[in-house]
Amino acid sequence: MDWTFIFQQSISSAVGVNAIIFALAAIGLNMHFGYTGLLNFGQAGFLAVGAYTVAVLVVNFDVSVWIAFLAGIFAAILLALLLGVPTLRLRADYLAIVTIATAEIIRQVARSVTLREYFGGSDGITGKFGADFFAINPFPAGLDLPLLRYTPNDLWVVVVGWGLVVIFVFFTYLMMRSPWGRVIKAIREDEEAVRSLGKNVYLYKMQSLVLGGVVGAFAGFVYAISRQSVQPDNYSTALTFFAYAVLILGGAARVLGPVVGAVIFWFLLVFIEQTLRGLVNIDKIPDWLMNQNQVGQVRFMLVGLGLMLLMIYRPQGIFGDKKELALDARA
Amino acid sequence: MTLAPNSTTKKEVAVAALKNVATIPGVKKPDPIVIADNVVRKFGGLTAVDVEHVEIQRGAITALIGPNGAGKTTFFNLLTGFDKPDSGNWTFNGTALAGVAPHKVARLGMVRTFQLTKALFRLSVLDNMRLGARHQKGEGILRALIPTLWKAQENQITKQAMELLTRFKLDAKADDFAAALSGGQRKLLEMARALMVEPELVMLDEPMAGVNPALTQSLLGHIKDLREQGMTVLFVEHDMDMVRDISDWVIVMAQGKVVAEGPPESVMSNPAVIDAYLGAHHDQTLEEGEN
Structure with missing residues (x-):
């Protein structure tokens, strides 16, 4: 077995594009839930609106990708208001x-x-709509370390993506230690009590829905x-x-x-x-038990099992405070 | 509270003001802070509240009593905007309140607590208190990001909160989660939190329910304090001894209607009140009742 390859793949993925997408989606959900x-079970919708706005505007209407990003944020705000x-x-x-x-x-x-002309039907939209974005890539060589390997384009997305994650984490931190965050957390506990205090x-719920939705749209951009x-x-x-799984896993x-x-x-x-x-x-797992095509499904089963064990033995997530959860159960 | 020897307490003022008020349901008061007219709330076929006219005297402690299901809590919910009546009008300090959202009612200075305490469990006791303060700059979504805009005010609010917590003997618990408090302490916290709003009228829904006797005494003291500080108190309670001890005026509800009013000493002997609690035929034998 090639352990170097396995770790390289795992680590590249753990700090790669997928982790960024799910971290951003879950940061938005963290604000909501x-x-x-707020039980938002439609975070995928915010990602879709962000992603499609960029793709449609750049490919079909030849808009600059930067303006398309702004339009995507605007679309996510509209969706939040609509919801x-x-x-x-x-x-x-x-x-x-x-x-x-x-x-x-x-x-x-x-x-x-019916709308295939605009959205490309079930095939979606493929095209060089990120060209403007990749044109300013300052890393033409990409990255090739023993445990971390990215193409030039991936590296640029990863750097910008983690930048966004840092910005939104810092934003959440600032908001949640302010009086605004106090009202938000109080609403989670009991909204009638918050109403009774004027x-x-x-x-506030609308503001939260909009903020978390916009972060979701950024996940869609990435x-x-x-x-x-x-x-x-x-x-x-x-x-x-999956975004909920990520959120609950982390706390x-x-x-x-x-x-x-993530x-x-x-x-x-x-x-x-x-x-x-x-x-x-290498036939350590015999064919009658599992073949190459079944690995994709089995990994989800095992991750699901892991999440179940986490919920049983550490229900507050990895970063959560057990005391808070115990208090909640008593209430 | 220390008073100059010849000054009168707020209790004496309140009692004097209500001295010549007739003891009939819906009677006019000399200085009402709340006036309600024809407030009706139906749940399907059941008329939960049907109050023709009632006034709450400013500066006094008014008790709202009545048997279970009399509509006391529903009436509370209607007055504070937490429930909508089928019809009716009421004013607070002359401002019409029908159809006004609950948070706006609170901002006008009419703040309530709940029968089942609503301590915000996963917030610290201090944060529970700070939440109550009005006009907080840092509660705006944009200003929240810039602490220098609200830090000074936050310190001021924290100081005010700690003073109140000290008064309610909860200061040692300030940094604990509210969920770690006992049932009685949660009642205290909820009352203290309502005071952070700086209300004119405090409405307490069963403030003494489920509180141990020692804490009850301290709660009673706090309620009397509210009056001495110039606030008006309206509270729902079941325990007649407590009502007698602290209230200046008692309003009795039964089956949604106001059936009697009066000072606590006399209202308990009112036949309408005895009927409401014990049934209209309680003093008859079974045979008499059937005839």
């Missing part, structure tokens, strides 16, 4: 239902035959630019639930929770996959 207590206006005055579960449905509607519209709960293509089925509900309502969660999640996913592949290749 971790701090405000929030009818639901945020109601009980928490209404938002959950509406967001999961909306994310699916967005995906189905994007892959529809705070406009609806407004997704689209890194692959130079958008495909509707990448933005299915599974994306949202909800912890500033660094989503980042740690890194560990992608390290484990790739490490398990590559190890299994290696074992199948």
Whole structure:
């Protein structure tokens, strides 16, 4: 077995593009779910809106990618308002239902035959829409270290992506230690009590939904630019639930929770996959038990098992505070 | 609280003001802070609240009593905007409040607590308190990012919160999670937090429920203090001894209506009140009742 290769793949993935996408998606969810207590099950919709806005505007309308990014942020704000206006005055579960449905509607519209001309149907949009972005890549050589290997384009995306992660983590940190963050966390605990103290709960929930949604759109930008293509089925509900897995793994309502969660999640996913592949290749795992084609599914089973064990023995996540959770259970 | 020898306490003022008020349901008060008219709330076929007219005297402690299901808490919810009536009007300091959102009601100076305490568990006791303060600059989404804009005010609020916590003997718990408090301490915290809003009218929904006797005495003291500091108190309570001890005026509700009013000493002997609590035919034998 080639352990160097396995670790190289795992580590490159743990700090690579996928980890960045999921870290950003989970930072947004952390704002919604971790701090405000909003059950947003449609984070994939915010990523899709961000990704598709960039792809459609650059490929179909020849807009500069920078303006397309701005438009993507604007689109995510609109989506948040659209979701929030009818639901945020109601009980928490209404938002959950509406967001999961909306994310699916967005995906189905994007892959529809009728709008194929604009969104490319189920094939999505492929093209050089990141050209402007890669044109200013200061790393023409890429990276080739023993345990870390990136192409020039990937390296540029990874550097900018981690920059975004740092910015949004710092933003969350600043917001959550301010009186604004205190109101947000109080809403998670009991919104009626917050209302009784004269705070406009609806407004705060809307602000949270918009902020987390915009961070989600940035995850969509990274997704689209890194692959130079958008495909509707990448933005299915599974994306949202993986983002939740990342958030809970790292610890909800912890500033660094989503980042740690994303890194560990992608390290484990790739490490398990590559190890299994290696074992199948050298016949340590016999063919009747598992073949090469089944490795992809088995790794998710094992990661799922790991998450179950985590929930049982460390339900607060890796960074969470056990005391807080115990208090919650008593309440 | 120390008083100059010849000054009158707020209690004496409140009692004097209510001295010549007739003891009939819906009677007019000399200086009402809340006036409610024809407030009706139905849940399906059940009329939970049907208050024709009621006034709450400013500066006094008014108790709202009545048997279970009398509509006391529903009436609380309606007055504070947490529930919407089928019809009715009411004013607070002359401002019409029908249809006003609960957070705006609170900002006007009418702050309530809840029957089931709503301590914000995963916030520290101190943060629970600080949340109550009004006009916080750092609660705006943009200013939140720049601590220099709100740090001074935050320090001021923290000082005010610590003073209140000391008064309520919760200062030692300031940095603990609110969930670590006992049931009675949560009641204290909720009352103290309501005071951070600097209200004119404090509405307490069963402040003494589930509180041990020692803490009850301290709660009673705090409620009397509110009056001495110039606030008006309206509270719901079941325990008649406590009502007698602290209230200046008692309003009795039964089946959604105000059935009696009066000072605590006399209202308990009012036949309408006895009927409300024990049933209209409680003093008859079974045979008499059937006839």
